[in-house]
Structure formats: structure tokens, C-alpha cells
Amino acid sequence: MPDATRPLPDLVLGDAVVDRDALRRSEPDLIERLLAVATTRVLDVRGASVPQRRTQLLWRAPQAQDRQWFDTGGVVLYLGHTSHGPALAVLRPQDDAPVPAPTGERPGDAATATTSEDGGDDAPSWRTLRDIGLELSGDDLACVTAAVALDQWHATHTHCPRCGALTIVVEAGWVRRCEADGSHHFPRTDPAVIMAIVDESDPDDSRLLLARGPRWKGPHRSVLAGFVEPGESFEQAVARETFEESGVEVTDVRYLGSQPWPFPASVMIGCLARAVTTPLRAQEGEIEEIGWYSRADVRQGLADGSLALPGRLSIARALIEHWYGEPLP
Ligand SMILES: [Zn+2]
Known part of the structure; x- marks a missing residue:
């Protein structure tokens, strides 16, 4: 008989962990500074999906458009410190963007392929966490889980629940603040x-x-x-x-x-x-x-x-x- 008191082993999403490095979130200009460093890893998120090719998550280096996106109110999150360095997520609107090219390739190289079915094994595609959760592990999986959760929260919490005013993103993407009444709103x-x-x-x-x-x-x-x-x-x-x-x-x-x-x-x-x-x-x-x-x-x-x-x-x-x-x- 199984031991009924044993905690559950092998929870795929529960076991994935990344150093969230949460104390850095309040550093002034953290996102701007990380976007200026070529070794920062960037993950695009669109409609709760992330780019993947074969079984690899497609991280890329910061691009000039990321800074423009951030400066015009787009959400860029600090996901934490991964085994390959600091990681950001760029939350794009659902109708935005072809599949991004991985670091080292020109963006246009990957732009025509949208699904793995029509593009073959090498084609990058947007995949949901449900699709790829079993193919990822470690801090890759933890980053995707957090980024997808935050993407869906930001998409549905643009306004203050107290006064209805627009909120702005603070704390490296982990808090929204109402500029009208100063209230802070945390991811649910x-x-x-x-x-x-x-x-x-x-x-x-x-x-x-x-x-x-x-x-x-x-x-x-x-x-x-x-x-x-x-x-x-x-x-x-x-x-x-x-x-x-x-x-x-x-x-x-x-x-x-x-x-x-x-x-x-x-x-x-x-x-x-x-x-x-x-x-x-x-x-x-x-x-x-x-x-x-x-x-x-x-x-x-x-x-x-x-x-x-x-x-x-x-x-x-x-x-x-x-x-x-x-x-x-
Ligand atoms: Zn408010």
C-alpha cells in the first residue's frame, strides 16, 4: 500500500524554480539598465504563449525595439537571475509580432513560420505553457510559468479597482500603481x-x-x-x-x-x-x-x-x- 502521508513527488510546475531575485525589483531603472546589457536574456510573451523551436525555449538578446516598447508603456518584467544570467520578459499584445528569431539570427529568418506543423521541425512557433510544460525544466520552466501568469494579470488589470483610473507598471513589472490615488495592486x-x-x-x-x-x-x-x-x-x-x-x-x-x-x-x-x-x-x-x-x-x-x-x-x-x-x- 502507498504511504498516504507522503507528500506528492514530481510536480512538474511545482518543482521548477528560478532565483526571482525579488529584492532587485525596486532598484531604480533596473529594466532600462538590463536592456542595455547584451548578455541579458529576453523572453517574448504573446497571449500567454512563448516562442519555442524543437524543445528549446527561444531566448534572445535585448533589441532597440524593447527600449522603445518599454518607454511607451509596454510591460517588461524582471524574471530573476537564471543560470545564464539576468532574464527579462517582454509582454507583447496578442496581435503583435511574428515568432522572434533566437539570438544570432536575423529576425526575418524566422518570421514566416507560425506553427510547427507547417514549418517543420526547425520552425519556431508560439506555444502555450500547456503545450510545452513537459518539454521544459529548471529555470526555463519557472520563467515561463511566472511570465505567463503575469502576462494574463497585466492584460486584465490595466485600471485601478478603487477609482477606475489607468495604472502604471512599477517594481520591474510585479506591481501596478494608480497615479490618481496612489494605491498599489499586486498580481493575483x-x-x-x-x-x-x-x-x-x-x-x-x-x-x-x-x-x-x-x-x-x-x-x-x-x-x-x-x-x-x-x-x-x-x-x-x-x-x-x-x-x-x-x-x-x-x-x-x-x-x-x-x-x-x-x-x-x-x-x-x-x-x-x-x-x-x-x-x-x-x-x-x-x-x-x-x-x-x-x-x-x-x-x-x-x-x-x-x-x-x-x-x-x-x-x-x-x-x-x-x-x-x-x-x-
Ligand atoms: Zn485609483
Whole structure:
């Protein structure tokens, strides 16, 4: 039997780390100074996508246009100090820009290719974090995760929530300030619990609660999840969401691990909880199918195609494999 108290291993987005070097964000003219240094690494971000060729993220050197972009109010972020030096992200509008060329190539060389399908293996393309999360690692992956999260926040928080005035970007891209009332606004991260609910009435053959929401079709099943509400602890959110969606009452809520999930702004808090009741009542409009699955059910479902599980980037997959006791095909 797996050790139910072991924290979740191998969370792809949760394990990626970069030295954010956050104390530098308040240095005067940090972005301007870094843009003037040829060894600074720049990552373009457009519509929460980043440029990639083969499995490599396309970093480039600063260009004169970056300074123009910054001077006219465009967002340039300081991502931190990577193993190859300081890194910036240039947040471009969705309709902007062909795929940028990597350092050492002329920008026009790469401009005609927009997708890997029509451009062949060597063609750079804009890719989302969902597409490339499993191909990147280390500070590359951490930089993309932070840049994509901040790109989506900046795109939707241009005005002050207090007075409606336009805000300006400060702190190297990590804060917006309202010039009318001086208020500061910080990037949002919305906590969401995601939970492996286990029925241990037969301790030798525990069963896992898996469900399908209306947005998924066919054999796809996953564990339950939901946003933490104001005034609520993670444990309370697990119990409330589980009861609302399935009718199951739970106890012994344990934290197993977390990872950022910037689609657009979540952090997923992975938990394990034990079912106190097992009859199921699917929440109308939220859950279309729900059931208890033994390990044999999971094995059989995956073998005959009647069950499909979430992808390996997700903490849902890690929670399911943690309960199962080993990686699943
Ligand atoms: Zn304001």
C-alpha cells in the first residue's frame, strides 16, 4: 500500500524554480539598465504563449525595439537571475509580432513560420505553457510559468479597482500603481483545492472518487477540485467542495503538495481526504458522471479505453498516481 502521508513527488510546475531575485525589483531603472546589457536574456510573451523551436525555449538578446516598447508603456518584467544570467520578459499584445528569431539570427529568418506543423521541425512557433510544460525544466520552466501568469494579470488589470483610473507598471513589472490615488495592486493568485477522496471501508482495496464535468467528454475522469472561498481554510474548502459536488462527507484532510496553474491565475493545493459516507449525488450542472474506482477498475478502464486520466503536467494526475501507488500508463 502507498504511504498516504507522503507528500506528492514530481510536480512538474511545482518543482521548477528560478532565483526571482525579488529584492532587485525596486532598484531604480533596473529594466532600462538590463536592456542595455547584451548578455541579458529576453523572453517574448504573446497571449500567454512563448516562442519555442524543437524543445528549446527561444531566448534572445535585448533589441532597440524593447527600449522603445518599454518607454511607451509596454510591460517588461524582471524574471530573476537564471543560470545564464539576468532574464527579462517582454509582454507583447496578442496581435503583435511574428515568432522572434533566437539570438544570432536575423529576425526575418524566422518570421514566416507560425506553427510547427507547417514549418517543420526547425520552425519556431508560439506555444502555450500547456503545450510545452513537459518539454521544459529548471529555470526555463519557472520563467515561463511566472511570465505567463503575469502576462494574463497585466492584460486584465490595466485600471485601478478603487477609482477606475489607468495604472502604471512599477517594481520591474510585479506591481501596478494608480497615479490618481496612489494605491498599489499586486498580481493575483487564486487558490484552488484539488483532492483525492478515498473510500477505505475495505482497507485492502481502497477506492478513489473520480468524476467528469460538463466541459469534458468521453472517458475523461479526474479528481474533484474547486476554488477556496473567502473566509475559508484549505481543509474546509476540500470538505465543502467534495460535499457540494458529490454528496460525500470527508474527514482527515491532509495537504500533499501544490503547484502553480496559471490558466489563468490559480495555485492548485493538492489534498487527500478520507470518505465518511460513500453514496454519490452528482451536483447538477457541475458533474455529469461520478464513481468510485478501485485500482483494478483504473487498470481495466485504461486498458479498454473506457477511462482517460488528466495529463502529466497536472497535479490531478500526480494525486491519482499517488493513490494508485505507481505511475500509470
Ligand atoms: Zn485609483
